[in-house]
Amino acid sequence: xxxxxxxxxxxxxxxxxxxxxxxxxxxxxxxxxxxxxxxxxxxxxxxxxxxxxxxxxxxxxxxxxxxxxxxxxxxxxxxxxxxxxxxxxxxxxxxxxxxxxxxxxxxxxxxxxxxxxxxxxxxxxxxxxxxxxxxxxxxxxxxxxxxxxxxxxxxxxxxxxxxxxxxxxxxxxxxxxxxxxxxxxxxxxxxxxxxxxxxxxxxxxxxxxxxxxxxxxxx
Amino acid sequence: xxxxxxxxxxxxxxxxxxxxxxxxxxxxxxxxxxxxxxxxxxxxxxxxxxxxxxxxxxxxxxxxxxxxxxxxxxxxxxxxxxxxxxxxxxxxxxxxxxxxxxxxxxxxxxxxxxxxxxxxxxxxxxxxxxxxxxxxxxxxxxxxxxxxxxxxxxxxxxxxxxxxxxxxxxxxxxxxxxxxxxxxxxxxxxxxxxxxxxxxxxxxxxxxxxxx
Numbered sequence: 001x002x003x004x005x006x007x008x009x010x011x012x013x014x015x016x017x018x019x020x021x022x023x024x025x026x027x028x029x030x031x032x033x034x035x036x037x038x039x040x041x042x043x044x045x046x047x048x049x050x051x052x053x054x055x056x057x058x059x060x061x062x063x064x065x066x067x068x069x070x071x072x073x074x075x076x077x078x079x080x081x082x083x084x085x086x087x088x089x090x091x092x093x094x095x096x097x098x099x100x101x102x103x104x105x106x107x108x109x110x111x112x113x114x115x116x117x118x119x120x121x122x123x124x125x126x127x128x129x130x131x132x133x134x135x136x137x138x139x140x141x142x143x144x145x146x147x148x149x150x151x152x153x154x155x156x157x158x159x160x161x162x163x164x165x166x167x168x169x170x171x172x173x174x175x176x177x178x179x180x181x182x183x184x185x186x187x188x189x190x191x192x193x194x195x196x197x198x199x200x201x202x203x204x205x206x207x208x209x210x211x212x213x214x215x216x217x218x219x
Numbered sequence: 220x221x222x223x224x225x226x227x228x229x230x231x232x233x234x235x236x237x238x239x240x241x242x243x244x245x246x247x248x249x250x251x252x253x254x255x256x257x258x259x260x261x262x263x264x265x266x267x268x269x270x271x272x273x274x275x276x277x278x279x280x281x282x283x284x285x286x287x288x289x290x291x292x293x294x295x296x297x298x299x300x301x302x303x304x305x306x307x308x309x310x311x312x313x314x315x316x317x318x319x320x321x322x323x324x325x326x327x328x329x330x331x332x333x334x335x336x337x338x339x340x341x342x343x344x345x346x347x348x349x350x351x352x353x354x355x356x357x358x359x360x361x362x363x364x365x366x367x368x369x370x371x372x373x374x375x376x377x378x379x380x381x382x383x384x385x386x387x388x389x390x391x392x393x394x395x396x397x398x399x400x401x402x403x404x405x406x407x408x409x410x411x412x413x414x415x416x417x418x419x420x421x422x423x424x425x426x427x428x429x430x431x
Contacts, residue, residue, distance in 0.1 A: 008333030008360045008384065013353040016369040018416075022347050024271055029245040034270070034345075035263035036249060043257060052335055068336070068351045073245055086251050094247035096254035108258045113265045117273065119314025119341065122388040150386045152333050154360060166316060166389055186387050197361055205380045207360050210387035 001146050002153060004060040009154040009197070030069040037076050038116040044104025045085055048120065049176035053148040054079040124183035126168040131213055132187060136162045139219040140189070140211065148176035151215040155207075158195050159219050163208065164188035171212055185213040270345060279342035279392060280413035281307065283424075284406040286319075287397040297321060300392060304342075313341045314390075321394040322420075326379045329367075329420030330391045331359035337385035339392050343415055350419070360384055370421045393420040400427045 007013075025031040041051060054075035055063070063071060080086045084101050105112075132138060142157040143149075150172050166186040174182040193205035252258045282304055286293040295303040300317040317339055320328040332338065333356045338346040349355050358366050363380045367373065374380065383391045395417040401409060416422030 005334055007353055007357040008331075010353075010357040013357045016349050016352075016354045016358070016366055018347065018349050018370065024345055026348075027242070029242045031267045031270075032245050032249055032263065035266040036252060036258065038266055039258045039263060040252070045257070055335070064353070068348065070241060073241065073248070077244075077248060080248075085257065086248075086255070090251050091247070094250060096251050098255075100255040100257060103257060107256055108262055110259060110262045110265055113262055113269060116266055117269050117341075119388075119390075121315045123315055150334060152384065152386060154333075164318075166387070169316075169388060172387075186389070188383075188389075190381075202362075202364060202380070204376070204378060205363055205382065207382045207384060209384045210389050212387070 001056060001148065002144055003056045004063050005056045006153050008152045025069075029073075030067075033069045033073045033076065037072055039108035039112075040076070040080065040085075040103075042112055042116050043106065043108040045083065046079055047175055047178075049148060049170075049172040050178065051075060051079060052172070053176040056148065122170045124168050124170060124181060126185070127183055130165060130185045132162045132165075132185070132216065132218070134162050134165060137219045138162055138187075138189060138211075138216040140209075141215055141217055143215070145173065147173065149173050149215075151211065152209060154196055155189075155191060155209055155211075158191055160189040160191040160195070160208075162187045162216075163190045166210065169212070171214070173212070173214070187211055187213070187216070189216065274341055275344040276342075276413070276415035276418065277410070278344075279339070279415070279418045280410040281406070282319075282342065282392070283394055283413045283418065284409035286394055287401075287409055288406050293321075293394075296394065313339075316389045317342070317392060318389055319392045319394050320381070320383065322396050324378075324396070326381055327374050327420065328381050328383060328391075328393045329359060329363055330383045330385060330393060331356060332385040333357070333360055334386060337388075337390065339390035342390075342392050343418055347415075367421065370416065372422055393418050395420075395424050398424050398426045 037051060055071050058071060058074055077091060081088055087098050090097050137159060139159050140151060140155040164187060168183040169186045171182040171184040174180050188208050189211045190206050190208045193201035196207060253260055286296050292303060296319045300319040301313055301315055304313045304317060322328055336346055336351040338350060355366060360382050363382050385391060398412055412425040414422050414424060417424045
């Protein structure tokens with residue numbers, strides 16, 4: 001979706017302001033939110049792509065005005081309500097009033113903690129031969145799906161070169177919609193700064209994205 | 220979806236009243252998840268403790284220092300970083316598709332996630348606020364030299380800058396250049412020079428004798 005989360009190339013957000021000696025969490029609730037998202041994801045309530053899509057679906061003014069973990073919290077609450085794991089009346093009451101909906105992997109318990117400390121595996125066997133190889137010229141398709149995609153707007157319609165082939169991976173565009181893993185080839189595609197930003201671009205800059213095969217056409 | 224128009228938002232995210240309201244809502248959600256039997260709160264505590272104690276840039280620093288001292292490891296890291304890191308038993312376990320990209324005198328690498336916050340957290344810890352915030356995500360791909368200036372970093376004007384936008388589940392770790400004047404240093408000494416930002420590409424390693 002063409003949301004405010006797709007920020008590459010936008011102007012007006014000001015300087016980057018690193019915080020010296022930044023703590024891992026600024027408040028205790030931030031840590032609880034992170035833990036709840038990890039736990040409910042590991043228990044099978046949702047996949048990582050769906051959780052990203054729910055944060056992207058926050059209204060633009062909410063997205064921009066909320067801290068990082070506030071966005072995580074709002075996305076988590078919406079997602080659990082939509083999927084029927086909690087009810088809106090329970091959120092209002094602050095307590096459970098309905099029986100639980102079964103979780104795919106059961107209750108998240110202490111024995112499951114190790115699982116969330118290693119990132120998931122997203123590589124999958126190839127369902128078909130790769131269409132592209134390193135060195136191929138490709139164009140990022142001019143597509144604007146209203147649902148989740150990992151093709152940022154700033155590269156759409158632009159010419160690039162395939163640099164690396166990462167094998168086949170879960171396709172976020174379908175996984176986010178719970179329409180299957182639908183594995184696709186994944187490539188690092190490099191763009192010249194001037195191709196993306198015009199003739200005034202810094203000539204020393206090159207930008208790459210990791211692009212799933214359905215995002216690309218031969219050029 | 221719940222209606223966020225009823226949500227009470229201030230321009231200042233650290234506003235005390237909003238924090239209190241958020242804190243209450245977060246506690247309520249944890250209560251609901253616990254009462255419904257979805258999560259054990261002790262397991263949530265354990266997740267937080269694991270993040271706080273096990274991950275952090277010390278993991279990435281060990282990998283970089285080894286690459287600086289062991290040419291075979293450096294090559295293995297550049298060929299398949301997940302596999303290379305997994306051979307170091309003392310470093311945090313790492314998931315699939317970690318990619319190490321090497322800085323050279325000709326090319327400087329910088330990592331961003333314009334769409335969200337993708338970051339090699341097993342190697343570097345949880346990302347800092349600036350990495351997840353709009354100024355960095357918007358400008359890193361369009362004006363990387365301007366972003367580097369915000370960090371007090373400048374590169375020769377002829378140096379190529381390569382920005383890696385982490386748009387999939389691949390994760391990028393920058394292998395910075397080894398500082399001069401460190402000949403004969405041990406891996407442990409070298410690791411102390413490796414900063415988090417030098418592994419994101421928004422900084423350089425410390426140099427011998429610089430204040431720590």
